[in-house]
Structures are given as C-alpha cells and as structure tokens.
Amino acid sequence: MNSRFAGYILSDDQSDEHPALQPGLPWPMGAHWDGQGVNFAVFSANAQAMELCLFNEDGTQEVARYRLPAHTSDVWHGYLPGAAPGLVYGLRAYGPWRPDRGQRFDASKVLLDPYAREVVGDFVWREEHFAADREHPLHMDTHDNAAFALKARVVREGDFDWAGVTPPHTPLADTVIYELHVKGFSKLSEKLPPELRGTYAGLGHAASIAHLQRLGITTVSLLPVHFPVDEERLNRMGLVNYWGYNTLAFFALNPRLASGHQGLSPRDEFRQMVKALHTAGIEVLLDVVYNHTAESDETGPNLSFRGLDNASYYRLPPDDRAHYENHTGCGNTVDIRQPRVLQLVMDSLRYWVGEMHVDGFRFDLASVLGRGDNGFERNAAFFTAVAQDPVLSRVKMIAEPWDIGPGGYQVGGFPRGWLEWNDHFRDHMRSFWVQSAAHPSQPVDGATRGAFALRLCASSDLYQPRQRAPAESVNYVVSHDGFTLADLLSYNERHNLANGEDNRDGHGHNLSFNCGVEGPSDDPAVLTLRGRLQRALLATALLAQGTPMLCAGDELGHTQGGNNNPYCQDNPTTWIDWPKADDDLIAFTARVLWLRRQALPFGNRWYSGLTDALGLHDLAWMQRDGAPLQGGAWDDPLERVLGCLIGRPGRAGAPLLLLVNADAEDHGFMLPAGVWQAMLDTSQATGRADWYGQGETRFPLRAHSLVVLAAAGADLDPP
Template structure:
C-alpha cells in the first residue's frame, strides 16, 4: 500500500473499492504546480494500483478519485479535490482551514464543490523510510515492575530549555539532547510517553482564532512524523530526526511510547474538509449513521470514527503501527479513546473485536507496550478494566480517589480510607482477572488533560477563557483545592500547604501498586494559570519553564530532587512495585499486606468509613538471605492535624518522609515504638 520505491520505479496502491477510477497527480518539488495526471491502470480486490517506471524518491504526489456523489448513500467522491495518500510517509503542505478544502458546496451541502484545490492540498512525498539497522521492537523494554511513565509534549518539553541549543528547542532533536535526557533519568523515568507525533491538521475553528491543535489529537497522516517538531537541519527529514531521537532514548536504556489516534481523522463531521479518506472511499473508512449515511457516528466528540471493522481500514492501522515499531524505533503505543477501536454501531464495544485480535496475534505488535485510554463518549463508553490481558489502562478512578482523599477532606466529595486503599493496591476490582497483573493499572494524578499538579492545589475553578469557548470547555469538577487563594499567592502559609500537598500526591503515586505516570513539568512546578484544557495553547501556557531548575536552592530543583529520591526508594522496595496481587486473607507465614489503625491495631469494617489516617504494613516474610528481606511500613495521614502512630513490633528505621527536610537521611535513623506523622503527609519505614 502507498507509494513504494522499487528498482523498477515507484509502485502506487490505494484502497478505494467503491471508486470508478483513480488518477495519480504528480507535482513539482514545492507541491504547488501539478505537472501530470496518470490513471492508475488496475484495480485488484478494491486496490487501485500502478507502477511508475520514472518515479523516484522525493516525488510529490496526490490522488483524484472518481465516483458517485451521493452523500445520503455514503458516497462523497469529488475529483476536484486532491487527496492525501493515507500511507504517505512525508507530507507536503499544511491545511489552512480554507473552504476550498470542502468536498461539498458550502451553500448547498448536497452538491459537489467544483473548485479545484490542487495547489493548496496536502500531498505525499515518496520516501524510502526503511532502515537496515533497525533494532527489533522491544529491545528497550523495561521490566513491568520497574516502569515509570512520563507523559510529555515534544515541543513543550524543550521550547524554553536553556540547556538545548536555540535551533533545536521544541524539536525531536531537542528532546534527544543530553541535558533533557539527563534530567529524566535522574528523576527515575524509564519510559517517555510522547503526546501525538503523527501529522495533524488543525480544526478550521481554531485556525480562524489564530490557534492550533497543540496537543495533536487530530491526525491526518498515520505514517508521517509531524513536521512542526522537525528542526529543519540540512541533511535531515522529520523521519530521520525522529529516528535519531528514538536511538538517543534507547541508548539510555529507556523506552519510547507514542500517543496514537486511530479512532477518528481530522476530516471531522459532514461539514468538515475533504483531505483524504472522505474523498477516497467515505463509506469504507468511516462509521456512518444507519438512518442517514450523510452523517457520521461520533463516539469521539470530534465528528467521525474510523471503521476498524473493515479489513482495509484495520490493515491501514496495523501497517501504521508496525511502521512506527519497526522503522521508527517506537517501543509502544498509548491509544486515544481506545474503546472506539473495538466498536460498531450494533454491538458496541467488544474486547475480542478484530483490532484486538489482530494485535494479539501479530509477532511484532504483541511484544510492544500497549496502553489504552479506556473510555470514549459513545453509549457504554466507559470500559476501565475491560481491555485484553497484556494491555495497560489509564486509571482515572485512581486519579479521582487520590485527589478526593488528599485535597477534599471535610467536603462531600472526599474519598474515604477504603477507596484510598483499593486504589493504592492497583484497583483489583477492575484488573484482578484473566491473569492481569497490578501493573495493568496506569496510576496518575495529573495528565495532559486537566490541571497540572501545581494548579491542582492553586485553583478551584477552571480558567480557560484563552481557548475561545467562554470557559465552557474542560472538566468542571476537578477535585482540586486552592488552599484558600485562587491562583498565585505569596502568603507563606498558603505556599507551605500547597507544597505539602504536592509532595504527598507525588509520594502516593510512586508508592502505589501499579504503573505510575508522571506529567511532564509537575516536578518543576509548572502552571498553566488554571487552564485545565490547554489543547490549543502553543505558547508559554504549555511550554515548560526551566528557569531556576539548575539552582539547587530553588523550589523547582527541590521538587525534582524529591521525585528522584522517591523513584530511588521505589526501586529499593520491590514490595511497593509488585506484579502479584496481595491476598486479602493470606495464610500464616505468607507474604501479606496488613492494614492498621494509627494505634497499631488491625482495621475494622467501621474504621474504613471513618478517619483520614492508616498504616500499611508490607510484611514480606522472606528469608534473611533475600535482598527483599524484612518489612516496609507506609504511614498515611491526609488529615489536618498531626497523628501519632504506634509502630508494629520490629526494629524500624526511617526511610522517607514527605515533610520538608525529612525526605532523606544519609544513615536511616532508628525509630522507637511510636512516631508522629504531620498533616497531609506520608512517612516510610523499614526493618
């Protein structure tokens, strides 16, 4: 499929079974001037194809596809509109929001628009993307118990980084710079999770406001790296620079995961542009409404849904995934709105849908890291815990429970000790089935979608006016706590409380069972000024501010050091990152997790519904020769007052505290029979 260079020329192949004919259109190197049109001579099993003997790498091309115009029957063929090859590995041009891209007449949507858009349309460039030195995917895989995810945006991560050369800031090359990777390794990050890097098209509405889809969840090129993150250095291409960045990540022994969007395309709903698949074979590529096939199913909230029940569409997705794994050096994928990938209009979501079956049997993709965002907005769209064995899932219930426990005490929406304990031990209700491990739960406090950690303790309300939607967008219920002042404050008491809460949340994230995910910038105290939906803010709102990161006395540096020490503690304590489920009623002498009240007595059913403090005893009961011998104790106090804990029998030594100045001891001090834990704090001890 796509444009494939061979010794005999370039072979072109396009899936369009309903089309009547397909024209290959060749352009000059700028993509501005059409030079030739050639009909693809053959159609085999719905694939239009032909060999161009004179074709070479670097050739710029697009398609014009002929067929019926019958929107209410699902057909939107319009040869006046030049179409992008879905398999294009490099894309020329950028969608500008002009109505010249519309396949329909703007004044009469039931009619074709006859204006030619060839000059401005998106086009593909023929490339030879294969690499003989590609290491098989999975070579940088991290043990499930050791994995620490870090969600970042390629541009935002380095756009303001003083340690990155100015010409490389905000690019793939900038992310590969030693100053950037040094910082991530020092934090204890094992796995970089990049927000979308496949070629996108910004929505017309955003373009009209001089904004862009900064997050990138509006893909139109599933094989082409987003050129906006390319440095443009001579001798490089977006693909070669991305591959070099992947190599730099792997050289550190780290993994690279990319966020992918196969649930919808940038062509939006029936009023949207005709950029590629809509004009190639609309009825093949999209889920259309049964009652009126001029309309699209919209389980994504973005206007359309790709139909992975169609074998050719599934092939497109599988080919794209294999390309990124085998050619681009990617170790795994985070799937946006993943239930859509296993949906159809009649049966809804099915964890045994063709997409999941195809992944499971694929010798390459089955070995990559697979992470689902387990919800969409369709009927029955919330599917946490229902993805196949081997998959990880973003656990938003962990997020909400921890926020409710640490930030909302005394309010109606506070989380109790029972909920806290359930999420702390990896949400067994959702994940302890079909052989799934605790690491299937991707635990997070913050992610790209929502408040940053600093804003979570600085704002009660969203402040999204800059997005141009009258502050209606974004979550309205954030389970946040502004600590008495909305927004920035120089009150010492407010700042101390905010710092204490941030440290507690970071600590519980890295101490919980499951796979932790940090949001880029939380270790730096990054703020988006209360914007909890900054998807269209390509500016200082989302770019990480690194000024002060190198000053050991700065709050930024202290928080980064705090995270690094937490990660080191997590590596030191295998019981805190176990791949086994702790039994609820362990046999005598077996490894166990025990829940204790502050007075040292076992929790009773009543205790789970009252109070804000408890002790968690990881009683490993291993032999003295084991490096994991001994027990670990996690003391938790989410209340507003200091709590005195009676310690279980044993020679306990202090290992960590979220209290400022007590998070690290060169030689762990011995503890007595009791210890105090300050308000909104966690303390760790071991024997």
C-alpha cells in the first residue's frame, strides 16, 4: 500500500518531505523502480543540466523539481528513494538556444522521457508547446507548458502472469501474415460486446480469433500501436492520424486503442490480447515507426527528443543545421548513426519482445535505419546490432524497403534473414491480372508471362543472387496503403476528397480497373468480372513462393469507397464492415490457405528447372498446348495463358500443376500425362473444384482464373 504526498507516490516508510535525489546509475535508461525507489537516466550529449519534474496523479500540476545530480557519458541520472510505480514525471533540459547550430534547448518546456512506458495526458495543440516563436522561428517562446505537456508514469515491470503461454515461433515456410488495424478490425463486429469493439481486447476476443483461425492466419501484423500525436494540420481540419504513423513514445501504447475493461491498464490489456492470440497459435507483429517522430520539422513543437538533444536525435544538414534532413516525408529523420539513438531503438525493440511478448516487427520506411553518412548501407550498425542480439535475432524482422531520400529504394537490398515487402510482386501481379483484363487485346507493361513467373517464384532476380531465402519476399497485392482489393477492381481513380487535400494525396498509379463501372454496381457482368479478378489475385498472392500477406477485409470484400489513402479516416470508411461480409469470399480464402498449408506448392528453396534421375523437373513451365514455355514466348505481350508443373512441391506427396489464364476467353489446356484432381478453381465463388481425370487431355480453363491440380499420390483431402 502506498501513501501519497501532493501526488508524489512514496513508499510507506518515506517521510512527508521530498527526499534528496541521490546520484543513482546511468543505466538502465528511463525510469526504473527497484523496490526501494526509482532510478532516472536520460541521454543528452549537449544539455548543460537536466531537471526531473514531479506532478500530481493526472499530470496537471507540478509539485516538485530536482536537478539530476550526476552526469556519466552523456547520461544525466539520479535516484529518488521511496518513489514507486505510479509516479508521474517530466523533464526540463537546459542548454543553448542556437537553432543555427542545431541546438533547441528551452527549459520552459516540460519534455516526455523517450523511455516512457506509459504516457499521461491527452495532447492538445497549444502555443506553449513551441520553443520557437511561431512568427519569428529563430527566437524562443518561453511560455511554460507544464500544465499541458505529456508526462510519463513509472510502471511496475515483470508483473504480468503469462500462465505459461509462450510465443508460437511459426516457421517462415508456414507463415501467413494478416495486416490489420486494431480499431478498424473489430469496431463494427456484432459478435463482440460493444465495449470491446475496436480495442486490444476486441482483437483478443474469441470471436476475432475464430475468424483468423477459420482463414488459416498464423501471424497478425498490427498497424502502429505506439503512442502517437495527431499532426497539427489534421487537428485543424477535425481529422486524426488514424493509422498512427506519427509516433512520440516508442515504449508506450496508444491508449485510444484500449477499452479499459475490468480496470486493466492499456499495457495489461495489450498483454492479455497477445496471450490470447498466442494461446490460439497466432503470432503478433508490430508495425513500428523509428524513422521519424511526431515533432515534425523546424516549425514543430518541443515535446521530447527535440528539447532533450535536437542535434543528436535528428539528422541535420551539415551546412544548414537549423533545418532537418527529410528522408521520410514527415519533416524529420531520426539519426540512428548516433550510438545512444541506436540504443533507444534497440532497447525499445527488446522491450516489446521481452516484456510484451511480441513476435517481430514490420519497419516503416526501413531504409532510414540503414542510412549512414553516404546513403543506405546493408551492413549498417543497426542491422549488425540486430544480427548479434540474442533476443532480436530470433524474431521476425520485416522491412518496408524504401524511404524517399536519395538511394532509398532498396527492395532486395536488406541483409539476409530480413523479410521485405515486395512491391515488384504487387505491381506485376496487378498488371498481369488487372490491367490485362482492362486491355484484353493490347500489350500491357509488366504483364508478360515472364514477369508473372519471376514474381510467382519469389522474385529470384532480387533475392537469389544475394543468397537470400525465397521466404524473405513478402508477397502481397494489397496493403493498408492504397485501395482495398474490392476497390482495386471498382475504381479507376482515387476518391480522396474526405482527406482534405483536394484529392491530391494517395497514389496516382494504382494499376486498378473498375471493370466497366466506377464504384458500386449491380450489373451481373461487372460483378462477375470483379469476383473472378479478386479471387485470382488472392490465390496468386497466397500460393506464390515466399511469405504471403493478406490485408484485413480483403477476404470479405471490404470497401473504402475508393479512398486509397484513408490514413486520417477514423470512421466507417476504414472500419471493416462485418455485416456486409461476403461469406463465399471468406470461404474461398480459407480454401486457398488450406491448400497452401497442406500442399505448400513452392518450397522455401530455389528451383533449378533441372530433372531428377527419373526425368522429373523440379519446376517446369508449359504453354496451353502442353509444349515447354521458353525463349521469346516468355515475352509475348498478348499471350496470357501458362502452366507451372511443380515436380517437387514443398509438402504435397506428388507433383502439382498450376494453370493460369488471364485472358478474357476460356481456353483448353493440355494436361501432362498422369491422373489429376483439381484442388482449387478460382472461377468458382468458393474455389471448389470437382474435376478429376486422366492427363493428356484438355482441361477447361476459364477466363481470368487460376486452377491448381494435384497428381495422384499428393495425399490432399479437400475440406
């Protein structure tokens, strides 16, 4: 039991006067309770002094202030005897105000500890947060922001009961990623209690997990859950940063995604969610944004990093240190070249794995993390640190392998062991299926059979020469960033007016096709074509060699009304519309993933095309007449039918045959010798296929469809 003095949480044996601050230790960083008191350690290489400010429980009133008494290797530290979890605190940093030299210290601003485990307060945009005068940015604004600043709360760590539940450690060959937004996934789910919808608890609810299990999902990838700040521009327009790619606190959860049910803190609710998912055998990945912070550019506020040590935390142009290098498009770029900044990122990652039990990460604009003095470096310090780390080297690491800076596009360029979002796969598969349907009698860039085969087989041009495994290609046709799958086939143009940028935002090159009508339609021909293409794209992404990723809602026909950049739409635009779910499409997706799980058409190894002792190719390509596909035929711009004979599937006990028809007409495809059974036919609403027969006959291959057949002995029992 604790006693309280002016909001300062003390142990029972503490006197009624504020105790003296002791030197403490420079490690661990942040605020840590040892059972007797709290140690504080804050990095700043350029500050001249650092103050610890204590606040009442809701963070609105400053009740005590201490100078941190010790300074070791750029770390300011002190120990507060008797302090306990629940203590609310902030920081004030003293140093020069010289924007021209990259220094932006202003002790009138209370700053958030970068290692805050829990953030206190709701951020409201106010002039007091800005150290630079809004009218004269080289001059200071010394209005005190203590009453309005975000604060940190000391937490008790290692206190959660995992009840023996451990991470699933799903092998890459079995991994199926499902990208989702915590709120959007369950906000409209009628199977959940209303108070849990759109929260961590909602995702961990049995009904949510049942859907994931029905599909065959092994791994959920959550859009950012770190504590964010909505941009001032969005705030003025009455919008929010719904996606959350604007992090301020890398150790703290976004409390807006917590329900607070049963009195749980956001941390405990999140851990309960992870525990429930792990119990069901489902991994949890976090989308993390270490490339920039919510403090924006030189016109932004002093909330944390900028006020503590601007010149260390951010990349500044050497010849113009009053401004910022902007390789992210968000106003600033975190400078991971600095050892203490690298330590912050590593400590944050280890915290989420060790304390919160997550299974890996997807790194937004990951090329930033590999930027040295002269651009992207495959052997940069961050990658080396991860590779040798006994915790992080064992979890899944996925890169969004680009940023907007010079040389930032690095698909294929990350170190071995890292997975990468493969946008080559996305674009070529959209070209092959979607643009071929839009232009049935015309050549289409990127829509050749050669391009299709290259991407189907893990983009060997990108990964094999670098000795990387096929599974390191994350194959997707849709992600959160862009049209949904249904909208990809319903809109030729983006419809983003609701975002407040006059429809200028979002991708303009989507390779989409509305199938004849812009937006919703009740035309049977339009709906049939849209359905065929949806299923062909889903099957291609989920069966291709590599690691598949499905965007939440695509398995049930979710639409965003043609908005391909709804990052600021926290409303039914982005919330999955469960009442209108297409159950046939859900069943189809589940069937495709059943086939992948049982047969694993492509193993996690590079195929050679060579024959074994019995003359069977490990992989062979065919034309519709059964002849080998070779030479100039690969690049025939108007031929869109091919077959892939997989002699050595990853798991099936006999060869598999994948037939592809992106033409607008049905075709007969000459089957190889043997006895064949169709396992999947994407021309059918649920993918069921009843064909069974001898080879060396023509199989009826429908337009805009993909079919998988198994040879006798494959040992596959369709659901």
